[in-house]
Amino acid sequence: MKYEKIKSIILTLLVGISVFLTWNLWTYQPGYDTIDSDEAYDVSISAQKKEQELIKPYKLFYHHRNQIFGTSSEIEMDKVLTQLSSWTLFDLKDRSSEYSQTEIERIIHGENKVELVFTDNVPLSIYGRVINLEDKKTPNVSFNRIVLDLSVSNSDTGTIYFVSYGQGKKVFLESRVDLGSIQTLEDTFVKNAIYRYDQYIKHPLNNRTIILPKNSEEYISFSYYTDIIPPEDFKQALFNDPNNVKKDFTKTGETYTNTNSLMEVFKENNTFSFVTPSAETNGASSPGGLFQKSIEFVNEHGGWTDQYQYFSISPQENKIVYRLFVKNHPVFNDYGMAEISQKWGKEAINEYSRPYFKLEPSVVSDEKEVTLPSGASILNSLLEDDSLEPDLIEDIMIGYKLTKDTNPLNKKFVVFEPSWYYKYSGTWIRLPLNETEGLENGLE
Numbered sequence: 001m002k003y004e005k006i007k008s009i010i011l012t013l014l015v016g017i018s019v020f021l022t023w024n025l026w027t028y029q030p031g032y033d034t035i036d037s038d039e040a041y042d043v044s045i046s047a048q049k050k051e052q053e054l055i056k057p058y059k060l061f062y063h064h065r066n067q068i069f070g071t072s073s074e075i076e077m078d079k080v081l082t083q084l085s086s087w088t089l090f091d092l093k094d095r096s097s098e099y100s101q102t103e104i105e106r107i108i109h110g111e112n113k114v115e116l117v118f119t120d121n122v123p124l125s126i127y128g129r130v131i132n133l134e135d136k137k138t139p140n141v142s143f144n145r146i147v148l149d150l151s152v153s154n155s156d157t158g159t160i161y162f163v164s165y166g167q168g169k170k171v172f173l174e175s176r177v178d179l180g181s182i183q184t185l186e187d188t189f190v191k192n193a194i195y196r197y198d199q200y201i202k203h204p205l206n207n208r209t210i211i212l213p214k215n216s217e218e219y220i221s222f223s224y225y226t227d228i229i230p231p232e233d234f235k236q237a238l239f240n241d242p243n244n245v246k247k248d249f250t251k252t253g254e255t256y257t258n259t260n261s262l263m264e265v266f267k268e269n270n271t272f273s274f275v276t277p278s279a280e281t282n283g284a285s286s287p288g289g290l291f292q293k294s295i296e297f298v299n300e301h302g303g304w305t306d307q308y309q310y311f312s313i314s315p316q317e318n319k320i321v322y323r324l325f326v327k328n329h330p331v332f333n334d335y336g337m338a339e340i341s342q343k344w345g346k347e348a349i350n351e352y353s354r355p356y357f358k359l360e361p362s363v364v365s366d367e368k369e370v371t372l373p374s375g376a377s378i379l380n381s382l383l384e385d386d387s388l389e390p391d392l393i394e395d396i397m398i399g400y401k402l403t404k405d406t407n408p409l410n411k412k413f414v415v416f417e418p419s420w421y422y423k424y425s426g427t428w429i430r431l432p433l434n435e436t437e438g439l440e441n442g443l444e
Contacts, residue, residue: 043237044302045229046358052085052130054295054322055310057116057146058330058397061200061211062193063109068211069197072328072398076192080114081130083185084146089160089175090134094141096172104165104172105209107147109202114148114189119323119330120312121164123288124173133175141171142287150186158182166208203379206391212375219370219398219418220327223405225363226412229305229356231256231265231272237301238263238274238352265356269335269404274352279345285318294320294342297349305358308340318344326359326400326416332428333402337414365410370418370433372398378420378431394423401430 060077061070071077099107108115121142128138143162152158157176164171199214235256236242248255253265253272265272285293290313298304311323311330324331324338331338336353343351375396383390399421405413420431 043233045233045237046302046305048299048302049295049304051126051291051295052081054304054308055118055122055127055130055291056081057118058309058325058328059115059117059211060197061115061117062190062197063111063113063115064190064194065111068109068200068202069193070200070211070213071193071197074328076197077116080116080148080185080189083181083188084148084160085131087177087181088132088134089177091176092133092135092138093174094139094172095174096170099172101165101170101208104163104170108145108161108163109209112150114150114185114193116146116148118144119310120144121287122310123286123291124162125288126291139173140286140288141169141173143171143173148182148185150182150190152179152182152186155179166206201376203376205379205393210379210396212379212396213398214374214376216371216373216377219372221366221368221370221415221417222364223366223410223413223415224326225360226270226357226414227360228270228412229358231263231356234272234274234301234356235263237303266335269333269337269355270357271336271353271355274349276345276348276350279348279350283346284316285344287313287315290315290318290320290344293344294322297342297352298322298340303340303354305355311339318350324402326361329418330397330399331402331416332399332421332430338402359414365413366415372418372420378422381431382422388424392425394426396420396422399428399430 056074057077059070059072060080061068107113121144123140123142124138125140127143128136141162141164143164145163147161147163149159149161156179158179158181160175160177162171162173162175198217200211201214202209202211231254235245239245239256239258239261241258245256245258248257250264253267255265256263260278261274261276263272263274291310307325308322309325309330310320312321313319320342322340333339337355340354341352342349378396382388382393382396397420399419400416401419403415403417405411405415407413417433419433421428422431423429
């Protein structure tokens with residue numbers, strides 16, 4: 001009897017243990033960390049940037065006693081921009097309808113004016129994040145130059161102009177700043193401009209004026225080493241679900257596809273194009289909205305791999321271009337190796353094209369001196385070319401032509417060659433060096 005009782009107790013315990021273990025097995029949840037799908041594909045290629053780093057003037061002029069002194073030095077422009085961004089601008093007024101284009105030109109190119117020139121129009125609503133405008137309700141306009149008036153006699157305030165004239169809509173905004181700010185800039189700026197900047201001359205072009213170097217100048221041709229960024233990094237950054245992307249090899253490189261997007265890689269030039277056909281463009285975008293979307297998009301994957309700056313905008317096409325700058329000059333390449341180009345749909349990116357390499361300026365080779373003729377000789381040469389329509393010549397500037405090094409031993413080097421470029425009917429075209437040789441003697 002006693003033995004049977006012990007067996008019953010043991011049996012009851014075993015049944016209880018079995019029930020307990022079964023319950024634990026059914027209700028067990030592993031202690032895995034929760035995976036955030038957005039965080040899992042968060043890829044930072046290089047760097048993020050703010051508006052003041054991307055939207056910069058490319059030329060600085062000082063008008064003094066019928067002479068013009070100018071520079072493309074980023075250091076010199078930053079000195080002026082640093083002071084300007086510390087000021088508070090007030091009493092902003094739109095005076096576009098009060099002045100003709102000729103009168104506006106006379107004002108901005110007049111005595112004691114500092115002129116900061118941008119490559120294309122900049123929305124005031126966006127640049128209001130760089131400078132301090134007291135009135136936060138800014139006009140819905142864009143400008144392509146800022147003019148600081150250093151003439152402060154008989155006034156207790158200084159004047160700043162935001163101007164767009166020449167091609168397209170005329171814009172002439174006037175704002176005020178306290179007198180001390182202008183005087184401080186004058187004290188620190190004028191001597192540098194007169195003694196350190198190059199001389200420039202005004203030239204008429206299509207009912208407006210462009211400012212070009214007075215003399216021929218020496219520039220340097222050189223090569224930089226490049227670090228290749230794996231296209232896989234951009235795949236991880238750009239596709240919503242990179243694990244469900246199909247990779248194929250092509251004659252020109254490779255493609256990455258899913259149901260919504262295509263990324264096509266061109267290995268010969270180390271560029272790619274990311275296209276989302278469903279995000280087709282639908283009407284024109286506002287310039288301010290296009291700027292904001294474009295900067296945020298590249299910042300999301302840290303895509304500012306080199307010294308890229310805002311270069312051009314076409315709200316009608318929903319397109320914006322950020323161009324590579326080296327030694328304070330824009331860089332051009334026929335295959336997209338020197339620009340970050342975006343086209344936008346209503347809600348999402350439609351097309352994103354860019355290089356997938358990064359420059360290493362510390363590894364430089366093949367430096368050579370190159371003499372470029374004066375701006376006047378270039379303009380005269382263009383105006384005498386019977387194949388060109390003078391009315392379609394929009395602008396002239398010095399830039400660098402980027403090509404891959406043809407030496408098999410330098411496959412990872414790219415070459416930068418200084419050249420004159422002119423904008424013709426919306427397109428920037430290079431004047432080859434052999435076509436500019438001898439212009440000084442023949443045309444001036």
